[in-house]
Amino acid sequence: MTETGLQKNILDATAPHRELFRDNGFHCYDTQGQGEANKVTRDAVIFDHGQKVGIPIFLYRPKTKKGDPRFWLSRLRRFVDPGDVLAVFFHDGVPHFANLTKDDEVNLEAPETDWDRLLESLRLNYEAVGIELLGKLRDLAASGPIPADGTGDTSIGRTIETALGIQINSSQSPDYKGIELKSKRSRSKTRNGLFAKVPDWRISDVGDFREMLERFGYPSPDGLRLYCTVSSKSPNSQGLLLRVDEDAEVLHELARSSAGDKAVCAWRLSTLHVKLQEKHRETFWIRADELKVGAQPCFQLTEVTHTKRPSNIQFDRLLSEGSVTVDHMIKMLPTRVHERGPQFKVARGELHELFLGAPKIYDLT
Structure with a gap:
């Protein structure tokens, strides 16, 4: 995560992101129009110290810069700092985000977390x-x-x-x-x-x-x-x-x-x-x-x-x-x-x- 992206509430939907969203039937930027009126809001999950938190994800193409595909997670700055690595994967049709940089901050002796249960299920x-x-x-x-x-x-x-x-x-x-x-x-x-x-x-x-x-x-x-x-x-x-x-x-x-x-x-x-x-x-x-x-x-x-x-x-x-x-x-x-x-x-x-x-x-x- 870049400091600029966090400050401006902007995440670029790069080719791997677009393919991941499309292949999982979640969102297709190719057919999306530009501007606020065409913005799409869906449900997503982010892990906070091993526990699941439901958050909205916004998918859009601005009218500027040829409508470069973008997305943003609500309250993201609560979970991520500049320089952190954020991973995304799909489970049960919903995008799940995990802060890989903060994984080592989880107390391994703490009770079983949502993250533990998900990994065990997988x-x-x-x-x-x-x-x-x-x-x-x-x-x-x-x-x-x-x-x-x-x-x-x-x-x-x-x-x-x-x-x-x-x-x-x-x-x-x-x-x-x-x-x-x-x-x-x-x-x-x-x-x-x-x-x-x-x-x-x-x-x-x-x-x-x-x-x-x-x-x-x-x-x-x-x-x-x-x-x-x-x-x-x-x-x-x-x-x-x-x-x-x-x-x-x-x-x-x-x-x-x-x-x-x-x-x-x-x-x-x-x-x-x-x-x-x-x-x-x-x-x-x-x-x-x-x-x-x-x-x-x-x-x-x-x-x-x-x-x-x-x-x-x-x-x-x-x-x-x-x-x-x-x-x-x-x-x-x-x-x-x-x-x-x-x-x-x-x-x-x-x-x-x-x-x-x-x-x-x-x-x-």
């Missing part, structure tokens, strides 16, 4: 989905082998998701109420898939996958293809390797030759971090035995590893060390080039390093 809601999903997986395991849905590597994922009542689709969102599901056969020693992400062609030397395939692909009975794993440890048979540029915050894929390393494609680390956080905020890594009941292929659930809160710092470190790798699966089709990735994967033994806090492992047998 924690319980957050954990409830995981508890529900674990219960369903235990029920599936107890019911015995599940008939396989289809064949091939992806059949285990389809089988388990179908058994959980999840509709199979191409959405990139987590599978079960915000929890990502990753299923593998118990005997599998392969790396764990994290996510797929196309390079940022704007900062890449090649312009698209076709050019990449033409430069580094190899002939196969089905035509030109490039199926390979790329790591920062050493170049692969195509001469491709990864390099993390921490200063520029970019992951480079390079091609090594006798003339040196040349740029191929690149990803901004910030983009990869966003993808990692979106995909694996919370993940169930499921393992199952593959067996047959008569002639019917089936899966018997055996174990779940539950992870939360991926670390961007650890992700970058694992990339640099070669424990997180990139798989290309590019091939030439009659009318186009097809790429099933690039897929970012982490070594099975390094999965726990990627997350804050120790993973929880549940035996389903």
